[in-house]
Amino acid sequence: MFTLRMSVRSLVEFVYQSGDIDHRFLSVERAQEGSRIHRLLQRTSPDPYEAEVYFKHQQIYHDICFEIEGRADGIIKKNGRIIIDEIKTVHVPLSEIEIDYRDVHWAQAMCYAYFYLLEQNELNSILVQLTYFQVDEETIKQFQKELTRADLTAFYEKLLHDYSKWGELQKEHEERRNESIQKLVFPFPSYRDGQRRLAVAVYKTILDKDVLFVQAPTGIGKTMSTLFPSIKAIGEAKVERVFYLTAKSITRSVAWQALALMKQKQVYLHSITLTAKDKMCFLKERNCDPEICPYAKGYYDRVKEVMYQVLIQHDMIGEDILKEYGRSYQVCPFELSLDLSLYCDVIVCDYNYVFDPQVFLKRYFMEPGGKHMFLIDEAHNLVDRARSMFSASLSKSSFKKVRKQLPTSQKKLRQALQKVMKGMDTLIEADEARSFLIVKEPFLGLNKLLQQFQKICEPVLAENAKSAYEEDLRQLYFDSNAYLRISELYDEHYVMTINRTSSDITVTQFCIDPSLLVKGTLKKGTAACLFSATMTPLPYFLSLLGGDEDTKRLMLYSPFPKENLSVFIHDGISTRYRQRASSIQPIVKLIHTATALRCGNYIVYAPSYQYLHQIAQAFQNAYPEVTVRVQHSDMSDEERVSFLQAFDEEADQTMIGFCVLGGMYGEGIDLRGDALIGTIIIGVGLPQINEEQNIFRDYFEEQNQMGYEYAYVFPGMNKVLQAAGRVIRTETDRGFILLIDDRYTTAQYRQLLPPHWDHYTIIHQEQDLKAALDSFWNK
Ligand code: SF4
Incomplete structure (x- = not known):
């Protein structure tokens, strides 16, 4: 029964x-x-x-x-x-x-x-x-x-x-779903190298109620290999729901395609994609006050009927369906997605719905022990995302701005705001020589002031919903709330930072090491698999994402023929900050040499916009006949799409895209076949030296004497490996990677190169590159 x-x-x-x-x-x-x-x-x-x-x-x-x-x-x-x-x-x-x-x-x-x-x-x-x-x-x-x-x-x-x-609906769905899952066989004609191992490891992880870290290069088919055993486990009641978590919307669409393929194979699942509230909102400016938003007013009086209709008519519930039903039944499509998710077997969403203390889905994660499977795609991104989700900042200027708007009649609230501002002032004296302070102890006094502000703020907001200051006050209320929420997590893995500029003071509860918080979140489910093409070095990712020496891990190798990829390291050029000006001309010549032999599309990655634009400009001056496209920091949505569309597989002339390393074209883009035949990576990707990175450095230096590696080398190499991974996307793709920097041949960097690059060639002269590429393309 x-x-x-x-x-x-x-x-x-x-x-x-x-x-x-x-x-x-x-x-x-x-x-x-x-x-x-x-x-x-x-x-x-x-x-x-x-x-x-x-x-x-x-x-x-x-x-x-x-x-x-x-x-x-x-x-x-x-x-x-x-x-x-x-x-x-x-x-x-x-x-x-x-x-x-x-x-x-x-x-x-x-x-x-x-x-x-x-x-x-x-x-x-x-x-x-x-x-x-x-x-x-x-x-x-x-x-x-x-x-x-x-x-x-x-x-x-x-x-x-x-x-x-609703019980009937769930019963019918579950019976039909489980029957279809029993018949489900792996939806591709055969397993690729490594694919079966991954699928088996994920299934075993569910049986063992464990956590698995996986490094699997492009081509293994990670999405299907992790989804397939998880869906099988749903059919066997080992888990109730799968959360497919991603850092970027582009990866969400890959998971969606895999689910669509299973649907073609007659698997009946209810799947849903959760999209950010701002993107789903029907109003020009989001304001969920039911007196302002008609989609919030009476929402619960209508939503059950909409949910019922969606569930009986659709099994893959994406943004378009949610918006269509949201409009016709006048219900908020974002809230609808959350309510419907309770009836779904697979939820595809951003990391923050599970990890972020501000927005996690309380309906699933208030209590530990839910029968959830977490599939965490591109998990290398979770390090930075977790740090940011578990940190919080407040600026004095936002309190000042609200106080200015308040009428004098709001005496108590004005006083509460004034007290918070004064509290911030005392954290960094005006005559303090340094403008950036790092303090280990939390500012409990400030927390108390914020709590008092919240208490006084709530009735004011309730009574003054239509006032001119309402929007800013409400935002400040939410921001202080977020800050207070983080203060409950504050421990020895955090520091407080105070940043004083000429016009402002910003206080931050800065999460340096999110490992315990990530681990605690993963315990809210039955099992988890964190996977990525680039988890090198694995101990670094394990230590920051809640793993330890006993954590299960699986390292898979590229299934693609090695000979389809040439890897060159030019170690005759330094791209360190001081040598950048002198490096530009030699780099420009190398780019030309590397791209002139074969007509096609290439990407040059540089570590900063400034350096990138200098190189791109010098290249255009030297070789005006070559088509180039340059990424800018302020591209519109249309420009972003058109930049990528220019990588045409049928290119009849050479085109070079200049992109910033670690940027939106540095990972997650899938340019198959001849759409991309070579990448040139300038530098080792080190993050910019700044106070924040130095906090990581000092913390990990104390923890494991690997401060510089944790703060700079490993995050930098991750960006390099991600960018390099754009070239070979299928087993028939051919192309090259050229790494330019004298550090690549040092022992520290050589050990971070993936095993399937072990045939790399070290280049000292431009002519050597030409000869090597000539022979590669003519094979
Ligand atoms: S309730 Fe929904 S539609 Fe209305 S403002 Fe909020 S997000 Fe937008």
Whole structure:
């Protein structure tokens, strides 16, 4: 029999939720305050109070076994009576709360009362109590109802009845899905080299409830090799849902194509892509206030019908479908995507929906132990992304800006803002000689000031929704909220930085080492596979992404014929900052030599825009007959697309793209066949020396005496390897990689070159390159 597992909360919220979307308040410390208040009320109850009582109840309704679980806030024994207590913390004045304030609150308490009664045969009725705690005034208001066994039985039957349409939908889908998955065979005629090993390793990782790190070069078919065993595991109930996580939207489309291929093979899955809120929003300027956005107003009154229609008519739910239904039913397409995701087997989305403490999907990750499989694509990106997601900054100027806009009548709020600004001033004195300070201890005093600001801000925002300052104030409220959220994670893996300029002070909680936080997040699922073409050196990625010496790993080699790729290292040119001016002319000549022998498309990567533009300009001056395209830092969406479209496979003249290393064309682009036949990489990709990189350097120097490598060499080489990986995309592609820098032949860099480049040729003279390329192209 089909078993539907749900929490009490999800069930009652789904059935009872109605009205508008309202995300105007997110106060995290209020949420924590809520838990603290729960504990306080539970502790200080004058009567015997059993707190956090766990219930799990199974009931069959129309051929579905509903397994519903949850924790009642408390069971009180008073004067021989049993009271089921449900505590709700609220911000509205208690005078606005009456017995029928929220049906969903009663429903939650009534589920626990029903489950309790089923365990106590002698009882025929029970008291159900709602305790509302007003957090600002710290006052409580309670309501009680006496309910009989018959009342609660009828209530629960109705609850299951109201959900049964959805239960049926899930049952039918699951049966059809599992049957189709059982028949699923690997959707390609054969496995490529390494592909089967990867698929087996992923499947075993799921069975072992483990974490796997994989380095698999281009061509292995990582997307299908990781998705296929994960889908198989869904069919065997080893996992309930797969999160395919990416850093860039371009990789999302590759996963989507793999899912489409499985669909062609008659696999019935519900898959969804989550797209950023700003991209999904129908308004010119996003404002989710239900008084402003018609797609937020009454959202919950309409959304269930839309969801039902989408789920019965579509199995691959992408942006276009969400927008189409969003418009026709007047519901926010972004919220719709989140609500629909609960009914999907595969969720393709950005890393931040799982890792970012500001935006992670609470519906899945509030509690550990969900039956999720995390497939983390291009996981080398997770190091920087995790650092940024787990860091937070605030600037004095944003407080100043809001304070200026506030009318004098907002005295308390103005004072709170002033206090925060003063608090920031004291962190770095005006006469302090340095303008950038690094401090290990967190600024607890500033956190307190921010909490006070939040507390005062909330009612002001609620009452002044249409004021001129509302937008900036709300943004500041959210930013301080984000900052406070990060302050809860602050530990020895963080430092505080204070950056003072002539006009501003910026305070940052800077996450240096996100490993524990990443590891903690991965524990919210059953298993995880972090994979990339470039995880070299693996110990570096393991140490920063929560792995250790016992972590499972798999290193695969390129499945493509080695002879299709020529690798040249020119170690006669230094591209260090001081030698850049003198390096330009020799580099220009080398580029010409490397690209003149064969008509086709090439990319030259340089480490900074400035250097790139100097080289590109010098090249154009010297060889005006060659078509070049140069990447700029401020390209529009159309320019970005057209830049890539210029890499035509049928090119009848040579075209050279000049791109910045580590930029948008440095990874994730797939130029197959003759669309790209050579890349020239100038320099070793070192990040610019700055205060932040030096924080990493100093931290890791202390940790493992590899500060310079962790801060500069390894991240730099990762960009080089990614850029180099653009050339050979299929087994019939042919092309070359030319690395220009005298450091490449040092032991430190040689050991970072991938094994499938072990046939590289060291070039000292331009003529040597010409001869070697001539022989390569004429083979
Ligand atoms: S449509 Fe835009 S403004 Fe409206 S609720 Fe959705 S995201 Fe917010």
